[in-house]
Amino acid sequence: MNSTQPETEDSEDGTRRSIGARRNPASQEAILDAAEAVLREGGIAGFSIEAVARRARAGKPTIYRWWPHRTALMLDVYRRFKNTKGFPDTGTLRGDLVSLLDNHLLGFWNNSLCGTVYRAIVAEAQTDREAAKVLIAYQADRKAYSARIVERAKARGEVPEDTNSALVIDLVVSYAWHQLLLGQLDAALAEAPAVVDLILRGVAGYKG
Amino acid sequence: MNSTQPETEDSEDGTRRSIGARRNPASQEAILDAAEAVLREGGIAGFSIEAVARRARAGKPTIYRWWPHRTALMLDVYRRFKNTKGFPDTGTLRGDLVSLLDNHLLGFWNNSLCGTVYRAIVAEAQTDREAAKVLIAYQADRKAYSARIVERAKARGEVPEDTNSALVIDLVVSYAWHQLLLGQLDAALAEAPAVVDLILRGVAGYKG
Known part of the structure; x- marks a missing residue:
């Protein structure tokens, strides 16, 4: 930065x-x-x-x-x-990730100026190099912060030590961005628990 | 449309x-x-x-x-x-999803005009209602098409009939979008198989 x-x-x-x-x-x-x-x-x-x-x-x-x-x-x-929102700490990884997705990302953006402002920031970052730098630094910082959710779950023994925290958070944040940028936050909010379950448990009954 | x-x-x-x-x-x-x-x-x-x-x-x-x-x-x-790319058919769900992610999305965008054009389209959709309509229709169409990958896996018995094809595809596409919009395609290409494994198998050793 x-x-x-x-x-x-x-x-x-x-x-x-x-x-x-x-x-x-x-x-x-x-x-x-x-x-x-x-x-x-x-x-x-x-x-x-x-x-x-x-x-x-x-x-x-x-x-x-x-x-x-x-x-x-x-x-x-x-x-x-964003700072007026406390960070998720429900005591379980699933609870924290659902809270991150539906409360801190989708719900935070939904029906508020925040969603509009963030969409504009992402848009500007697509054609303006300086805007992109600012957004990339912010994203890296936020994701490192959110990865603490997974690190706490490691400390509780909910997931193994070698779990890729960054990738778990990346998938949650990616899903939220995609829905924001398509203007589909309401539908996405209804899906939030299913999204987290898919990331944590995979496709139930997958034989691969 | x-x-x-x-x-x-x-x-x-x-x-x-x-x-x-x-x-x-x-x-x-x-x-x-x-x-x-x-x-x-x-x-x-x-x-x-x-x-x-x-x-x-x-x-x-x-x-x-x-x-x-x-x-x-x-x-x-x-x-x-996009039409010059054949649709993935590797014979396995994992193979098809990795091909969708690294060949048809990340790799298609990487180091080419296609990535730049798509970033601009997404950017315009953030502030222009007509652009948003065009993008949303295109996305819905592409995702319905890509969901065939999961439907074929159902037919092969790789995943149960009640698997949420749309959500599986949504997570793959969301991850790709996020990386494109942050200009991190090279790093994302290296992660593609890990992303697909996380979606299909979940977090290995998760106790929740």
Whole structure:
């Protein structure tokens, strides 16, 4: 990730906070508030660094110094929503993965600005190299974090030590992305437990 | 799908051909050739109905009559590439799914114009309702087609009759999309057999 990006650290409750050594926290929050307001009022189409600067009564250079890219700013607004959700800890791997899929991914995106914002971020990453970098770094970070679900299951003896945590999480997240990007979140929410069971148990009765 | 879209039918070898009742096949092919040439030369950024019309020496209204939307035309160019690939039939479910994933999805997209074009189509579908409709219809059609892989495995007794074919295919396709959209096709190709094994067999040693 670009060195002008915010550095973050995990806090006890699983949320992420900005260390923000290079930022004035008050102004940073004010700009994120303004960015969120611009998104709520005008949607993705009305979102620009100019519009956020106007709303925050800040100079454009100030915003660009902290967020070198429109997508980076959108992703920080998105991340702030995400942080209000506690991390799954149901006591079982199946419960945690279902919670990750239906509560933290599909349900989080469904019928909310978050889904629209995330779709726009993914879209921008397809044609803009800087947007792609920001998204790839965010994804790697989130998936490493979510892999703790599988690591906890290893510690409980639910799955063997050599289980590929990253791949299990990748399949859950991939399914969620695909449904988001096709606008099929409602149908996907109904499938969430079946998806997790397929990943954990495979195809029942498979003879291969 | 919009009634002005091409109707298609499956042919014996698993490719798709246009019925094209409303189209003049020669002109249609000429326009698709022109569209492909425009994409090859100028990439996504240079792709427009105007540019294709210029290249094909056709009127814009002619193109719009057949392809009401830029994305629909891009998708038909993409579909034409896709049709040159035979459908997997290795004799086993595992073999067919690995072939679907590494040959027909990840490998098809990797290091080629096809990946770039498909990423652009997915991106446009995130902010444009008409593009989304075209993509959703295409996806539903492709997945129903790919589900034949699982149906053949049912006929061979490899999996039980009540296996959720759609969900198995959905997980394979979702994984491929996610990797494409993150620009991680090379890493994903190496994982393809592990992904299929996870879907078919689940997490080895899972106690849940």
